[in-house]
Amino acid sequence: MPNSNLHPSPAPARHAAAGDFMRVFCVFMIGWYHIWQQSWLTPALRLGPVTLDVYPWVRAGYMFVDLMLLLSGFLLYLPWVNGDPPETRDYLRRRARRILPGYWLALAVMLVFAVTAPGFDRPLLLAKDLGAHLAFIHNLFRFSYTQTRLNAVLWTLAVEVQFYLLLPALAPVFSRRPLVCWGAMTGMALSFRLLWTAQMPDTTMFVNRLPNMLDVYASGMLAAHLYARLARRRENRALVAALGTLLAIAGAWGVLRIVKAQATSYGDYEFLRLGQLTRRLPLGLCGAAFLLGGSLSFGPVRRALSNRPLRFLGNVSFSFYIWHQWLAVRLKMWRIPPYRAAADPNQAGEMPWQLHYTLLCFAAALLLAVLIHLCIEKPAARWMDRRHKGAG
Numbered sequence: 001m002p003n004s005n006l007h008p009s010p011a012p013a014r015h016a017a018a019g020d021f022m023r024v025f026c027v028f029m030i031g032w033y034h035i036w037q038q039s040w041l042t043p044a045l046r047l048g049p050v051t052l053d054v055y056p057w058v059r060a061g062y063m064f065v066d067l068m069l070l071l072s073g074f075l076l077y078l079p080w081v082n083g084d085p086p087e088t089r090d091y092l093r094r095r096a097r098r099i100l101p102g103y104w105l106a107l108a109v110m111l112v113f114a115v116t117a118p119g120f121d122r123p124l125l126l127a128k129d130l131g132a133h134l135a136f137i138h139n140l141f142r143f144s145y146t147q148t149r150l151n152a153v154l155w156t157l158a159v160e161v162q163f164y165l166l167l168p169a170l171a172p173v174f175s176r177r178p179l180v181c182w183g184a185m186t187g188m189a190l191s192f193r194l195l196w197t198a199q200m201p202d203t204t205m206f207v208n209r210l211p212n213m214l215d216v217y218a219s220g221m222l223a224a225h226l227y228a229r230l231a232r233r234r235e236n237r238a239l240v241a242a243l244g245t246l247l248a249i250a251g252a253w254g255v256l257r258i259v260k261a262q263a264t265s266y267g268d269y270e271f272l273r274l275g276q277l278t279r280r281l282p283l284g285l286c287g288a289a290f291l292l293g294g295s296l297s298f299g300p301v302r303r304a305l306s307n308r309p310l311r312f313l314g315n316v317s318f319s320f321y322i323w324h325q326w327l328a329v330r331l332k333m334w335r336i337p338p339y340r341a342a343a344d345p346n347q348a349g350e351m352p353w354q355l356h357y358t359l360l361c362f363a364a365a366l367l368l369a370v371l372i373h374l375c376i377e378k379p380a381a382r383w384m385d386r387r388h389k390g391a392g
Contacts, residue, residue, distance in 0.1 A: 011296050013082055013231040016224075017306035018248065018294030020314050022071050022287070026064040027317040033061025034153070034325040035361045038332050040346035041354040057256065060263035065156060066216050066280055067255070067287040072160060073220030074227075074291055080171040081228040088168045093388060095164050099318065101380035102372055103157060106322045107133055107150060113330075114149040136161035139208060146204060151326045155208055162210045163217055171221075178225045185218035186281065193277045207273045216284040223288035227295055240296055247293025248301070254286030319369035319377070327368065328361045336360070 011017070036043065036058050045052040079085055086094070107130065114126055129144045138144035139158040146152070174181040192211040197203050206212065230240055258279050265275045294305050337360060339345035339353040346354065 011231040013228050016295035017302035018291045019071055020306040020310045023317055024310055024313045026067045027321050029061045029064045031324040032058050035328050038328050039354045039358045041358050056260040056263035060259045063259045066283055070216050070220035070284050070287045073217035074224040077171050077221040078224045080175045081225045097381050097384045102319050102377050110150045153325045159210050174221055182218045182222045186215040189215035203273045215281050219284040219288040223292040227292050241298045244293040244296030248290050251286045251289030258283045316369040316373045319372040320365050323368050324365035327365050
């Protein structure tokens with residue numbers, strides 16, 4: 001019987017193994033960044049006598065949001081290039097089924113806390129804030145983006161939903177002319193960044209808008225297009241797997257180098273945002289290389305990147321992302337765990353509070369995400385499916 005490592009089977013064209021790892025890793029790093037903002041715990045991993053300083057990647061953890069968007073473009077476009085495009089109504093229903101129950105729950109809880117917060121006296125502004133979030137346009141207005149009283153990390157959902165609405169018209173064109181469309185989307189993003197956003201004295205309100213993200217989505221879609229074609233190839237599978245493994249290693253190395261370069265660029269917030277814009281295209285290309293190569297690699301590599309624990313963590317990652325930062329702020333406000341400093345124990349470098357707080361934030365956010373997934377998201381998805389079948 002042939003050795004599966006020497007004669008690897010084709011990768012499943014409808015499932016990209018590296019996507020499971022990328023989703024979990026990116027959400028974890030974004031979560032670590034936001035929790036680090038509250039704890040100031042210098043992150044270092046000690047493995048016996050070896051100490052791995054991961055501070056640069058945590059300090060610029062916000063960069064991994066781009067890779068989450070890239071992964072979204074990859075996965076959402078994949079059915080089109082696999083010859084199984086969903087009907088627009090079914091596609092939108094599935095997107096609503098995935099995000100709305102958890103999103104609406106988060107808005108409801110956060111709205112209660114906002115209304116009952118001491119000193120609350122702007123009900124009309126909060127109503128506008130909530131309305132913008134419900135319409136997924138909250139990244140377009142300062143009162144619902146940088147000044148929101150709900151949850152600052154939810155801006156990502158606005159960009160995602162805006163892309164969801166664009167994709168049904170874009171995907172058929174991309175599937176016919178992938179390189180042309182990739183070039184057009186990338187050119188539009190670069191033009192918007194260089195000729196418009198970068199010229200502003202304050203880029204806060206534009207750095208994370210959809211036009212500035214088009215090249216990230218385009219790179220994910222191009223990687224999906226190549227993956228679907230190469231995954232079906234049965235000839236030269238060992239060569240494809242070997243090259244895929246090397247491409248994944250190169251892509252991961254590139255991502256880490258780019259994020260580290262962003263972390264070691266010191267300046268004000270405007271300087272950092274411009275650095276983020278400059279590095280967005282190469283970061284997306286490196287992320288696409290990892291996603292494509294890792295999903296085409298040898299069986300053991302694919303199994304390491306996609307297995308039952310990672311898939312489960314991927315399923316709960318949406319709720320973890322929504323809740324982790326909000327929960328971290330509340331735990332610190334409630335002095336859980338307790339600290340000795342009158343205020344801001346992070347600035348006092350209070351240990352072991354910094355470590356205990358960091359671990360508690362991760363544990364609490366993960367536990368809450370699991371509970372929401374099992375008790376809210378899954379039952380709501382089943383209810384929506386039943387309603388859809390009944391209507392049909």
